[in-house]
Amino acid sequence: MDLEKPLIEIRNLRKEYIMGEEVVVALKRINFSINRGELCCIFGASGSGKSTLLNQLAGMEKPSKGGVKIGGVPISHLNEDQLAEFRQKYIGFVFQSYNLLPMLTATENVALPLMFRGVPEGKRNAMAQSMLQKVGLGHRLHHYPGQMSGGQQQRVGIARAFVTKPAVVFADEPTGNLDTKTTKEVMTMIKNFAGTFKQTIILVTHDPEMTVYADRIVKLVDGEIVSNETKKQTD
Numbered sequence: 001m002d003l004e005k006p007l008i009e010i011r012n013l014r015k016e017y018i019m020g021e022e023v024v025v026a027l028k029r030i031n032f033s034i035n036r037g038e039l040c041c042i043f044g045a046s047g048s049g050k051s052t053l054l055n056q057l058a059g060m061e062k063p064s065k066g067g068v069k070i071g072g073v074p075i076s077h078l079n080e081d082q083l084a085e086f087r088q089k090y091i092g093f094v095f096q097s098y099n100l101l102p103m104l105t106a107t108e109n110v111a112l113p114l115m116f117r118g119v120p121e122g123k124r125n126a127m128a129q130s131m132l133q134k135v136g137l138g139h140r141l142h143h144y145p146g147q148m149s150g151g152q153q154q155r156v157g158i159a160r161a162f163v164t165k166p167a168v169v170f171a172d173e174p175t176g177n178l179d180t181k182t183t184k185e186v187m188t189m190i191k192n193f194a195g196t197f198k199q200t201i202i203l204v205t206h207d208p209e210m211t212v213y214a215d216r217i218v219k220l221v222d223g224e225i226v227s228n229e230t231k232k233q234t235d
């Protein structure tokens with residue numbers, strides 16, 4: 001994995017879905033790059049292609065044309081095993097609906113990606129609990145998802161995404177189900193974690209207020225980029 005700039009390169013990306021007779025063009029000739037340590041907002045209206053783009057970036061789907069490189073690795077051309085290994089090493093995910101496992105406690109949910117990496121139980125639980133402390137959930141270590149509020153569940157989700165210190169974290173509407181105050185807390189946490197280890201965040205949103213947290217804002221309309229702006233960091 002090459003951490004030289006730019007970390008993520010998207011070249012001539014096109015994605016179409018065949019629906020019987022009809023071809024739905026979800027993304028057309030997408031070209032842009034994201035530098036290491038940036039928080040990149042992919043912003044646009046419903047149906048503009050945001051989730052489709054995120055799916056191509058994370059290697060969840062194969063593009064119809066063009067491709068994505070992360071750290072020089074051509075992820076659009078990896079097979080399933082190679083992708084699984086790549087994701088496990090370098091990628092974290094935060095989901096709108098949290099996607100915690102209901103039968104596992106907060107600690108066990110956060111420890112799960114460490115288990116897949118072969119970290120022994122005692123160590124992974126200690127690391128998970130340390131992350132949960134950092135997201136302000138030191139008093140909810142043994143709660144199950146169903147026993148926590150939405151904001152608390154998303155903080156568990158963030159602890160889980162960052163516990164392995166992945167180079168890249170993908171987040172699709174991570175605050176879509178949260179109120180304004182909790183959204184602010186969650187975004188501040190994401191920014192702080194990412195800043196500490198120079199992690200790159202790709203965040204999908206339809207909410208213009210979320211773009212205040214971004215270093216780069218890529219705006220999509222009908223599957224095309226209409227603007228790609230970077231902001232100077234103030235801190």
Ligand SMILES: Nc1ncnc2c1ncn2[C@@H]1O[C@H](COP(=O)(O)OP(=O)(O)OP(=O)(O)O)[C@@H](O)[C@H]1O
Nearest residue numbers: 017024026044045046047048049050051052053206
């Ligand atoms: N699996 C699929 N098969 C066919 N068409 C699809 C598929 N996935 C997405 N599309 C179409 O591609 C376009 C982009 O969809 P996408 O889910 O990326 O939008 P979005 O920007 O994430 O919207 P939202 O904000 O509502 O989540 C839409 O017109 C959608 O109908």
Ligand SMILES: [Mg+2]
Nearest residue numbers: 050051052172
């Ligand atoms: Mg979407």
